[in-house]
Amino acid sequence: MSPDKAEARATGQRLLAAFREAGAAEVEADILQPAEVLLDLYGEDIRARAFVTQDPLRGEMMLRPDFTVPVVQMHMANGADPARYCYFGEVFRKQGHRGPRAPEYFQVGYEVFARDDAPAADAEVFALIAGLLAPLGLRAAIGDIGILMAAVGGLNTLPGRKAALLRHIWRPRRFHALLDRFGGKAPVPAARADLLARIAAGTADIDAPLIGLRSAAEIESRLAALAEDAAAPPIATAEVALLNALFDLAAPAPEALSRLQDLAREMPAIAPAVAGLARRLDAMATRGVDVAALAFEASHGRSTMEYYDGFVFSVRAADPALPPVASGGRYDALTRVLGRGGGRSIPAVGGVIRPGLVASLEASLEAQAC
16 A cells, blocks of 8 residues: 555645645744754654764754654744644654554644643644545544543652653553552562662762763762652552553543543542543534544553643554554643743644555545445
C-alpha cells in the first residue's frame, strides 16, 4: 500500500484545503530543526528516532520529525490568541523495530490555540479529522493522559515517587516496574540495595574524584532522596489496584465514562479530569460524532505520544501493521516549555493525517468497488 509521491501530495493538498476552509492559517516549518530544543523535550531517546546532522554554523540539527514543535515555537514567539494553523510537508523518522515503514512521509495537520473551552477545541479537532476520514471506514480511539497524570498525582506517597512515575508515564514497562517496586511487589535491585546499605552505614563515598556533570551537592541530595525512599512505606495495595484498574480500562466511551465516574469516588484526584472528559464527549456529540461507537482506552497513546498531557486520539485502518492514519491530542505543557523565555503559555490541541496512507486506502476501496 504505497502510492506514488504525486498521489500522496495531491491527497495532502486536498486535506490541507479542508483545514484552510475550517479557518486555519497555513504555515510552514524549516526541514532542519535545532537538535537542542528536541533533546530538551525528549531527552537522548529522540536520537534513536530522528535523523541527526551537523551544520558548521548552527551546530547539531535534526531533520524535522514532526510539525507540532516548530508550530508551537512560532506561535509562542509571535502568535495571536486564539489561532488556528494548518500545514503540509514531509517528516523524517527512523523506524527501527517498527518494520518496513517509510522513514520519510507526508503529514498534514491542524492545530488550535485557544484559552476558552478546551473540551470544545478538542472536539473541533477530532470531529474535523474524523469527518474527513469517515468515507474510509476506519476505527477511532480516544484516551486522556490527563486522567492518568491526575491519578498518579493523587497517590499517598512521596513526591519523589510520584515525580518518577509521572516522568515514565509514556514508558509503560518502566512505569509499571516502578509501581511494583514502590508498592512493595518487586525487590529493590541489587546495586541499589548495596548503595542503600552503604548510605545507612555512612560509607557512601562522595569525596572520590567526581566523574560526569553532577556536583557533590547534587550527589548528596540524590543519596538523601534514595534513603528517604527506602525508609518510606510502600504504596498501599488498594491504591496500586485502583491505579492498575484505571490504566487497564478500555470500553466504548459512554461506558468508560461511567466506570471512570465510579473510580473517581475512590480516587478524588481524577474527578476534575473525568468531568472534562464528560464535557468533551458532549461537545463531540454536538459536532455529530457517534460517541457510542467511539472506543475509549485509558492508556491510549502512552508509548507514542510523549508531549501530550490531556486528550489523545488516533484513527487506524484494520491492518495492525499500518501506522495510524491520523493521531493527535492536547499538549498544554508543551506551550509552557517552549514559551518559557517569555513566561507565556496557552492551551493547545492538534492532530495530523498521513495523506500517503489515505491515498492508499482510497485506492483500495476504489479497486474493491470495480
